Amino acid sequence: MSVIEDRPAASAPQPAEQRIRPDRRFRRKGSGDFTKPTVGGLIGRYALLTLVLILFIGPFVWQLATSFKGPADDLYTFPPNLIPTDPTIENYIKVTDLIPVYTYAWHSLLVATGAVVTNVVLSVFGGYALACMKFRGKFIALGILVSTMLLPGEVTVTANLLTINSLGLANSLWGVFLPGAIGAMNVLLIATACRMIPQDVLDAATVDGATTWQRIRHIVWPNVRGMASVVAIFTFIGQWDDYLWPLMVLTDPNNYTLTVGMAYLNGNFSPDPRLIAAGTMVALIPIILLFSVMQRFFFQGVQEGAVKG
Template identity: 65%
Template sequence: MTIKSSKHVMKIPREKAYRARGSADIMKPSLGGLIGKYGLLLGVLVIMVFPFLWQLSTSLKGAGENIYDFPPSLIPAEPTLANYGEVFRTIPVLDYAWHSLIIGVGTVITNVVFATLGGHALGTMKFRFKWVILAIFFSTLLLPGEVTLTSQYLTIKSLGLANTLWGVFLPGAIAAINVLLMMAACRMIHPDTLDAATIDGANTMQRLRHIVWPNIRGMVSVVALFSFIGAWDDFLWPLVVLSDPANYTLTVGMQYLNSNFAANPRVIAAGTMIALIPIILLFAALQKHFFRGVEEGGVKG
């Protein structure tokens, strides 16, 4: 930058000129902005975390404590695990959790495999009627699950899979949203890289293994985590398909507590925590990969 005067010409470095004009402080938040930002974050944290803390506190309180005090007391006066023991004595928690785990793991495997293959085809390949297929995928996202519930049940029943874990698993084996997420991740790969691999003699599976997969592993972790949480937390579809209590998943089995312990919310809270804790542990273990995948999906290049 050059500043001219009547006597001489003086050159000032660009950085100093910006600092002189105050441009270096443009991105620096004011005190009011900081207070507002952290106040908003604190409010969101309270809204989202308080119900969990209240459920956890209720599950640890004994029969003599009032769980409806106001303001609520989150620290039990005499913590006890008797409510958890009552849950395990009432329903076969481990069997139901095993059923949910089988469905959850199977859902993760099929969604990762088929969504990767479908996303690769839609994101990197050129073929006829591609946009028709994309339109079909997008249209399925507009329909709520309740609309297709009857048709799904009739299909599962006609296959002879009603009241089986296979019947619970199959409708969620592949989700349209996961295919679209993988398609978006695959489109971030530069076409010249794939063309160079093709010129070097790499076939489709070799390109998928050595080029595509290393670039979409972050998004794969997002798809895997969402798929497992969706399968683990699903309640309506297993409730419709399963009629034998021996085949219940954990979420359906916990509904039995609401009907038998409606007057004792402590036991219901304990059952809720039993179903929720595995999800919390899983997310805590995979959060680094999850946020990396979200970041890779939001930033191209």
């Protein structure tokens, strides 16, 4: 006697269109594609972008226009006139006659470039040690790094100044450079990037006989160079724009950096806004060039996720 089992009848296959599309019953009425804003939303976005553009780019454009204005131009009209009626480049010539602006810019470039090199190299080594190595006192070292970020830099200015004086580096560019040779935030940023590297890859390289330097060079560096470019850009801008520390260390006008030299121009001569604007534009040129060269790594390098060997 045969036993007949009651099996549920196989349901007919649904059309592909019904399987892919979500049930329209769960859609809100009037909801659409969020990537396509409404007219009101589009107007609001462009209005917000215009406001941000005015707030951030407006002062730069005003300074650039002021640096080319002649004596016949009124600097204090409202709304400001961004097109000079008496254009001239004499302001750039006069500012170099009053102070050695290019010498000061060279001093700032030396300090900023040295800080970029040491911060990138030491941050990669320190970040690799914190993220990928196991040693006693690792969490203590991490806690010390984090604790140094809780205090503002002005708190440690006196201690740094006494240290620089005891080393005989006062009134020198070495004294300006040394406290900024490494930053705790930069080490933590690189350590965060190193944690994204699979530990199995590092272990496999160790089994294959790779040294620590080879692991850093062939595995770690290709994956953290995006973050290293971020460290480089922010370190350069921070050192280039630093004013308080060079002002305390340097006493000889021949050793001034550009920021201190511009304050010297404003304080010891008749403050002509045209000359100050010209000097400001000279100070901005290296930063603009650096960001133009590094922007590809700045925006895309952080997202590099593939392990390159």
